[in-house]
Amino acid sequence: MRAKEPAGRAEIARSCGLSVQAVSNITEVLENDGLLRVVGQKTGVRGKPATQYSINPEGAFAVGIELRPDALICAILNLKGECIYKARVALDNAAPDMAIPAIESAISLAITTSNRDRVQLLGVGIVMPGPFGVSSQGAHDDAILPEWDGVNIQQVFEDALKCAVIVENDATAAAIAERVTGVAASIDTFCFIYFGTGLGLGVITDGHAQRGAFGNFGEIGHIITQAGGTQCVCGNNGCLETYASRLSAKRSLEEHGINLPDGFAMETLLADENPVLLDWIETASTHLSQAISILENIFDPETIILGGAMPDTVIDAFIARLNLPVGSVANRENRTIARVIGGSSGRFTAAIGGAAMIIHNTTTPSLALYN
Amino acid sequence: MRAKEPAGRAEIARSCGLSVQAVSNITEVLENDGLLRVVGQKTGVRGKPATQYSINPEGAFAVGIELRPDALICAILNLKGECIYKARVALDNAAPDMAIPAIESAISLAITTSNRDRVQLLGVGIVMPGPFGVSSQGAHDDAILPEWDGVNIQQVFEDALKCAVIVENDATAAAIAERVTGVAASIDTFCFIYFGTGLGLGVITDGHAQRGAFGNFGEIGHIITQAGGTQCVCGNNGCLETYASRLSAKRSLEEHGINLPDGFAMETLLADENPVLLDWIETASTHLSQAISILENIFDPETIILGGAMPDTVIDAFIARLNLPVGSVANRENRTIARVIGGSSGRFTAAIGGAAMIIHNTTTPSLALYN
DNA sequence: ATACTTAATTCAAGTTACTTGAGTTAACAA
DNA sequence: TTGTTAACTCAAGTAACTTGAATTAAGTAT
Known part of the structure; x- marks a missing residue:
């Protein structure tokens, strides 16, 4: 439905395999609820002109929250x-x-400021750093929230907020965001590598997010890309995250006396062609290439998206420097999308992803994905 | 349903969220079709004794076919x-x-020999080596069937066999087999590493098989576990498959003048503690450990199963020698299943997996997984 | 202009796969 | 013997569809 907009009822019926009558009934309800609206008639072809329906952007809304150790993004x-x-x-x-x-x-x-009515709130998507419920034998990540250990997070928030709540990690949220509004609008199966404090992976297969058996799917930051490499907070050595994350960039630069307060500073350094940063990007790209190659071989995705809390220019620099194997299942003739593309990025990506999960959920025929 | 057997109708209703009446109607139909049968009454508790229903093993059957370059297994x-x-x-x-x-x-x-009626044939599961539709820039694998390139395999077989057909790769089929009859009967989310000629990966998440955007999910044999390592048929260097597959064992042994005609020979060599083989197992385990660690980090599975066309004793030897990182999401306290376990193995594993796919499909509430 | 043709839409009447609520049945327990 | 408990059946209802027969409003050919 979301894909081709606006559309007539008969058109919708064909595209989703229902009878015209069923679609007619459904659109009637949705129109009464204000979720759909008529945006004109389709003329120029034979037959009775089709009444064109469109999603009513003002019909409902979703809130996304990113909870971090030091801040809250909404x-x-x-x-x-x-x-x-x-x-x-x-x-x-x-x-x-x-x-x-x-x-x-x-x-x-947020609701007051943006002039909305709480009745139209579809739900709240909460984004929190994982992993959850893991043995504390390894040291803990900076981004982790130990106070939430053992808490049934979804339950707590549903009780507190009295509305539908989805809890996810940043990478999965960002992947869903990409599908709801971003470059993956018409891509059903893809991987999203999320640059946060560390590094995360979100995977959408056939339009559905992967969650893992214990909700810790996508800990790609801790796959080892260099045996015996740099010591990582997780206790192992040579994790991808120690080479290709914001934190690793910060460390590399600090070793050379350069301070990196935020992403904006990084953008400036890149524009100035700072050799330390370029060096870091080069190394990071090598390690990312390995990870991407693994993802291509395992998931056979339509594409892999790079995004998150990292400047667009840096992400483009990564993509330009990737060195991907030629003999891969991903190296098909007749590709329509590049093997790796840039996605949405910026400070608000994860929170937007949280809200996108709610939109995605109400929009997508849910086969018991959440619930 | 399959999990706890036999069961009364009220019991089934509770476990699948339907009303007792609905279950009653459904069991009536299934009993008439011969798929379910009454196996007694449950006494010993208060209330009216529940009529216990069980799957009727003779009610229907499925055929599995493994097609290989040199043979056909049924x-x-x-x-x-x-x-x-x-x-x-x-x-x-x-x-x-x-x-x-x-x-x-x-x-x-097969049908005649096993004294079955074709009417009870649920379908045929066909297992063929992938990958399909890949650019031929890299050299081709020994196990590949180039004559089938560009053929709509499922369509062709449905037309020829006039029954439901599912086509899959060996690893996915083996994973499904494990869920239908094997060690994963009550595991919803797991990875299966399949030792065939090469190496494959099947992943079941929430009871559903992953297929990838182009049906080439799980090419784990070609993830690179040693940069610049041994040359692989795919054109890259250091692929996992060059260290941990039947073909690599054969090569290692041949370099030392030992011939390896089949799996049985390997079992004998292992029993004799042949140093060349032990050496190969040691190396293979190192590379497998890397792959397993990656899978744990990415998929967060309940367990990882090793199986396929490799003797059980060799698989056990692998598991004994694995060296998995401690700081992993998989290293939870309160695990009920080991991080890595052995699965079914042997020459017929893939073909059995093919049939298992059909059983799985008719048994599992299909959310449009196939079809 | 008039008479087709085409396609969207509506109306009315099924159909399917359930749920709900009121019994009925058969064991165990006091 | 009389409850209590739980499984099960019967009959009626309902949601979410489908089917088939009109109806409507273009565009097109004559």
């Missing part, structure tokens, strides 16, 4: 997937009794 | 997943006009 997406609100709230700590009220008031503020 | 599974027939037919070549009639007569023979 975004609102309308039904069409357009971002109509963004905000960041600093946090002393992210423990439940601090974070939950902060989230509640952030959502209230 | 197996029949009854509805309960028990293998009731196995056969191997040598083939001059596996081109369609040779293979299709051979398959047709193999199936007829």
Whole structure:
């Protein structure tokens, strides 16, 4: 439905295998609920002109929250997937009794500011760094929220917010965002490599997100790309994350006396062709190439998207420097999409992804993916 | 349903969220079709004794075919997943006009020999080596069937056999077999590493097989575990497959003048503690450890199963020598299953997997996985 | 202009796969 | 013997569809 818009009822019926009558009934309900609206008639062809229906962007909205150790990011997406609100709230700590009220008031503020009615709230998508429930034999990641260990996060938020809640990690949320509004709008099977503090992987197969048996799918940051390499916080050596993450860039630059407060600074350094940064990018690309090659071989995706909290220019620099094997299942003739492409990026990507999950869920024929 | 057997109707209703009445209607139909049968009453508790229903193993059956360049393997599974027939037919070549009639007569023979009625045939699962539709820039694998390139395999077989057909690669078929009859009967999310001529990966998530965008999911044999390592037929260097496959064992042994005609010979060599073989196992285990660690990080599975056309003793030797990182999402406290376990193996594994796919499909609430 | 042709849409009447609620049956327990 | 418990059946209802026969409103050919 979302793909080709606007569309007539008979057209919708053909594309989703229902009878015209069924579509007619459904559109009637959706129109009454304000989720669909008539946007004209289709003329120019024979036959009775088709009444064209379109998603009503104002019909409903979803809130996305990214919870991090030091801050809270909030975004609102309308039904069409357009971002109509963004905000960041600093946090002393992210423990439940601090974070939950902060989230509640952030959502209230967001809804008021963007002039919406809470009745039209489809749900809240919460993005939190994983992994969850893992043995603490290895040291813990900086981005982790230990206070939430053992908490049934979805339940807690559903009780607190009194609406539908989905909890996911940043990479999966970003992947879904890409499908709802981004470059993957018409791609059913793809991988998304997410640059956060560390590195995450979100995979969509046939339009559905992969979650793993324990919700820890996609810990790609800790696959080892260099045996006996740099020591990682996880206790192993040579993890991808130690070469190709924001944190690793920060470290490399600091070793040469360069401070890296934020992504903007990185963009500037790249524009200035800073040799230390270029060197880091070169190394990171080598390791990313390995990871991408593994993903291609395992998932056979239509494409692999790179995005997240990393400047677009840096992501483009990675892609330009990738060195992917030629003898791969991904190296088909007649490709329509490149093997690796850039996706959405920026500080708000994960929060937008959170909201996108809700939109995706209400839009996609759910085969019990969540619930 | 399959999990806890036998069961009363009210019990089934509770476990699958339907009303008792609905289950009653459904069991009535299934009993008339001979797929279910009454196996007694449950007494010992209060209330009216529940009529216990069980799957009728004789109610239906499925055929599995493994097509290889030199041979055709055929197996029949009854509805309960028990293998009731196995056969191997040598083939001059596996081109369609040779293979299709051979398959047709193999199936007829199988049905006759095992005393079944074709009416009860649920379908045929065909297992063929991939990858399909890949650019031929790299050299081709020994196991590949070039004559089938560009053929709509499922269509061709449905037309020829006039019944439901599923086509899959060996690793996925083996994974499904493990779920239908094997060690994964109650595991919803797991990875299966399949030792064939090369090396394949099948992944089941939430009970559904992963297929990839172009049907080439799971080419794990060609992930690179040693940069600049041994030359592989795919054109790259250091592929896992060059260290940990039957073909690589054969090569290693031949370099030392030892001939390896079949799996049985390998078992004997292992029992004799042949140093060349032990050396190969040691090396293979190192590379497998890397692959397994990657799979754990990416898929967050309940377990990883090793199986296929490799003797059980060799698989156990691999598992004993694995060296898996401690700091992994897979290293949870309170694990109920080991991180890596052995699965079914042997010459007939893939063909049995083919039949298992059919059983799985008719048994599992299909959310449009196939079709 | 008039009479086809084409295609979208509606109306009314099934059909399927369930659920709901009110019994009925048969074991175990006090 | 009289409850209590739980499985099961019967009859009626309902949601979400499909089917087939009109109806409507273009565009097209004569």
